[in-house]
Amino acid sequence: MANDKKRVHENNLTLIRSLITKHKKHDHIFAGVGMFIIISLTITLLVLFLDLVFDGYPRFNLDFLTNFPSRRATAAGILSAWIGSALVLIVTFFAAVPLGIAAGVYLEEYAKKNWFSDLIEINVTNLAGVPSIIYGLLALGLFVYSFGLGQTILTAGLTLALLMLPIVIVATREAIRAIPIHIREAAYAVGATKWQVSLHHVIQYSYGGILTGVIIGMARAIGETAPIITIGALTFIAFLPPSPVGLEPPFINFEWLEAGFTVLPIQMFNWISRPQMAFHINAAATGAIIILLTLLMNGLAIKIRYNIRKKIKW
Amino acid sequence: MVDKKRKHSKEIIKAEANSLNFSYADGTQALKKISLPVYENKITALIGPSGCGKSTFLRCFNRMHDLYPGNKYDGEIILHPDNTNILDKRVDPIEVRMRISMVFQKPNPFPKSIYENVAYGLRVRGEKNKRVLDDKVEEALKGASLWDEVKKRLHDLAFNLSGGQQQRLCIARALATDPEIMLFDEPTSALDPIATMNIEELMAGLKEKLSILIVTHNMQQAARISDYTAYMYLGELVEHDETDRVFTNPSKKETEDYITGKFG
Numbered sequence: 001m002a003n004d005k006k007r008v009h010e011n012n013l014t015l016i017r018s019l020i021t022k023h024k025k026h027d028h029i030f031a032g033v034g035m036f037i038i039i040s041l042t043i044t045l046l047v048l049f050l051d052l053v054f055d056g057y058p059r060f061n062l063d064f065l066t067n068f069p070s071r072r073a074t075a076a077g078i079l080s081a082w083i084g085s086a087l088v089l090i091v092t093f094f095a096a097v098p099l100g101i102a103a104g105v106y107l108e109e110y111a112k113k114n115w116f117s118d119l120i121e122i123n124v125t126n127l128a129g130v131p132s133i134i135y136g137l138l139a140l141g142l143f144v145y146s147f148g149l150g151q152t153i154l155t156a157g158l159t160l161a162l163l164m165l166p167i168v169i170v171a172t173r174e175a176i177r178a179i180p181i182h183i184r185e186a187a188y189a190v191g192a193t194k195w196q197v198s199l200h201h202v203i204q205y206s207y208g209g210i211l212t213g214v215i216i217g218m219a220r221a222i223g224e225t226a227p228i229i230t231i232g233a234l235t236f237i238a239f240l241p242p243s244p245v246g247l248e249p250p251f252i253n254f255e256w257l258e259a260g261f262t263v264l265p266i267q268m269f270n271w272i273s274r275p276q277m278a279f280h281i282n283a284a285a286t287g288a289i290i291i292l293l294t295l296l297m298n299g300l301a302i303k304i305r306y307n308i309r310k311k312i313k314w
Numbered sequence: 315m316v317d318k319k320r321k322h323s324k325e326i327i328k329a330e331a332n333s334l335n336f337s338y339a340d341g342t343q344a345l346k347k348i349s350l351p352v353y354e355n356k357i358t359a360l361i362g363p364s365g366c367g368k369s370t371f372l373r374c375f376n377r378m379h380d381l382y383p384g385n386k387y388d389g390e391i392i393l394h395p396d397n398t399n400i401l402d403k404r405v406d407p408i409e410v411r412m413r414i415s416m417v418f419q420k421p422n423p424f425p426k427s428i429y430e431n432v433a434y435g436l437r438v439r440g441e442k443n444k445r446v447l448d449d450k451v452e453e454a455l456k457g458a459s460l461w462d463e464v465k466k467r468l469h470d471l472a473f474n475l476s477g478g479q480q481q482r483l484c485i486a487r488a489l490a491t492d493p494e495i496m497l498f499d500e501p502t503s504a505l506d507p508i509a510t511m512n513i514e515e516l517m518a519g520l521k522e523k524l525s526i527l528i529v530t531h532n533m534q535q536a537a538r539i540s541d542y543t544a545y546m547y548l549g550e551l552v553e554h555d556e557t558d559r560v561f562t563n564p565s566k567k568e569t570e571d572y573i574t575g576k577f578g
Contacts, residue, residue: 112383182422186484188381190435190491191412200434205425311471312425 049291056285064285068238069267073278078286080237081267084153085222087241087256088263091157092221096164097214101203103165104172104210109198128166135162136230144231151232153241154257159227164217171213175206208308215301219294225265236270237262264290325353328525329375329495331391334401336370339384344370346549347389352495357517357526359540359557361533363572367549368529369419372497375400375527376414377407393494412439415488416497420504421480423472423487428455428464431472431483435491450490458486459516478509485516496520498528502535514539533573537561545569 067077107124111117139159149155179202187197203210241259245252262270264286271283329352336345344367352358360368370379377400379385390399393413400410415435423431432451433441441447451468455461460482464475472483481501488496498517502510517526517539530536536543537557544554545568553560553569564570571577 180422182418182420183424185378185381186418186422186424186487187434189376189378189411189416189418190438190487191408192434192438193408196438200437201424 049288052284052288052291056281056283056288059282059285064282069236069270070238073271073276073282076271076279076282078264078267078282078289080240081262081264081286082289083240084237084261085263087153087244088156088160088228088261089218089222090244091154091257092160092164093214093218095158095161096168096217099161100165100168100214101172101210104169104176105198105202107169108173108176109194109202124166124169128170131226132163132224133226133230135159136227138162139227140231150258151234151260152258153261155231156228156233156261156263157257159231160221160224163224163227164214164221167217167220168210168213171216172206172210175209175213176202178209179205205312208305208312212301212305215297215304219297219301222293222297223265223290225263225269228263228266229269233266234260234262325351325356327351327394328354329391329393329400331371331374332389334371334374334387334389334391336367336374336379336388337386339382344549345374348546348549348551350544350551350554352525352527353542354525355521355523356541357521357528357539358542358544359536360527360529360544360546361531361536361572362546362552363577364531366546368546369499370549371546372416372499372527372529375495375497376411376416377401378416380407412491413493414495414497415491415493416499417481417484417488417501419500421477421484423475423480423483425471425473427469428472428475428483429468432486432490435487439491451486454486454490455483457489457520458482459512460486476509478505478512481505481509481513482516485513485520489520493524495525495527498526498530500529500531503531510535533561545572547572 063075064077065082066079067075068079069081070076103124107117107120111120136159139155139162143149143155143158144151149158183201183205184197187201192200237260241256241261242253244254244256268283268286268290271279271286274280331348331350334345334348335343337343348371350358350371360371362368373379374387374391379387387401389401391401392398393400393410398405400414424434426434429451430437432454433447436447436450441450452461452465455464460479463479464470464483472480475483481504485496485501502513505513514535517528520526521541528536528540540557542554543557543560545552545560545564545566547568553564553566555565559565560569561573564573568577
């Protein structure tokens with residue numbers, strides 16, 4: 001009798017253990033496949049990046065950053081391109097960020113939930129996936145011709161802002177939704193209005209997520225080429241736009257908004273389409289710089305998110 | 315169903331619900347014809363099994379349900395002495411929430427400093443004078459028996475406090491604006507026995523200044539702290555009377571079954 005009981009017990013134990021081994025197999029397989037994919041992706045990116053770095057190596061010096069493009073490849077630099085990129089991104093930032101945050105807050109806090117808001121939601125989400133050249137065409141019709149803004153930094157900045165807007169809106173909404181409902185109720189319970197709740201709580205607690213979205217959006221905008229070509233950016237520019245800040249009053253001017261310009265990816269595109277090998281070195285160096293900037297911006301986004309998650313935990 | 319109001323004539327009525335019905339957006343009727351007085355400077359406890367509508371009832375008093383579209387009130391809650399029907403569409407819910415404050419089930423401090431948490435209700439009212447704010451914050455923290463524990467670190471993040479301290483901070487926040495009624499929605503259900511005891515003692519002191527309506531799933535708590543107890547079941551008010559009477563000599567069989575643990 002006692003022996004029987006012992007045997008049943010042992011059988012059960014063997015059964016459970018073999019079951020666990022079997023189930024664990026799935027863990028190991030999934031972890032292995034995941035690891036393989038991650039590593040191959042990382043290596044691919046790394047190889048691409050290193051390839052550009054090695055190709056462009058001869059151009060990594062200060063002259064490359066401070067020279068205008070030139071007919072002689074070795075004397076050519078990306079001065080007008082990186083300044084153009086920076087100025088365009090400034091316009092993009094100031095157009096897309098306030099508008100995107102406001103839209104996100106409106107949709108989450110104010111808009112009534114009905115079929116119309118659903119429609120807007122689907123639209124906004126889809127806009128993030130629209131090919132960028134479509135935005136270029138839209139901008140060409142709207143900003144360049146209808147509004148008569150011309151082929152300027154302002155137009156390019158606004159075009160990239162269109163591109164970035166859905167990213168900011170979606171990031172804002174997701175960050176807002178992560179705020180627990182009991183925090184929101186606590187604010188309303190002391191008599192706050194919607195505006196006060198949005199300003200004192202919603203935006204403050206979600207700015208980590210919003211900022212992440214903004215930086216990722218900017219990182220996307222910095223590498224965009226198609227829409228900027230569509231609106232007719234110049235490819236060879238040997239001058240700088242008027243400086244936004246001056247030494248004499250009023251210190252700040254806005255003439256630069258109306259200047260012609262080029263940006264980093266267009267400069268790269270221009271060089272790579274030349275037959276001379278020497279220019280391809282320049283293109284590689286520019287590409288490495290663009291990737292580096294993108295990586296830096298994404299790294300910053302991750303760092304910010306990490307810091308804020310450490311501070312605010314619900 | 316309710317024995318039409320045994321009058322407690324010695325008490326002053328601070329607020330009273332009159333045949334209050336409430337339905338959620340999905341159509342479920344959560345409250346059915348509830349009539350209940352809240353007496354001034356008394357603690358009224360709402361007890362009953364989960365889902366009986368006691369929290370729903372409580373949240374009518376500060377129009378919390380207005381935050382979610384589709385919820386419907388029917389009937390009235392009259393706030394005395396000005397006879398305002400706080401459920402009236404013409405009465406702004408913000409006005410109601412400025413007069414009637416609330417402490418929630420789970421401590422829910424803002425991710426801000428201890429000071430800012432308590433001062434928030436005053437900031438919402440536009441108070442900018444630093445001295446007034448300082449005084450009010452100190453007074454409220456003292457009222458919530460938290461001052462001695464936090465006076466040296468008022469500008470620390472509220473999240474660094476323990477659960478019981480956080481809940482007392484939330485009480486201070488609700489107290490800082492001098493409300494007429496304070497609503498407590500199972501305020502101790504997430505706390506350990508010692509923190510619970512602190513808060514119960516606190517409430518006993520608070521009723522000197524204001525009226526309290528508390529939802530609790532803990533019958534001993536209702537018996538310990540409240541002056542009046544209302545037993546609710548399936549959205550209806552079964553019995554409302556002095557706490558002593560409800561717990562020793564309830565007039566309804568259902569109440570007795572619930573209190574003695576035969577049911578619920």
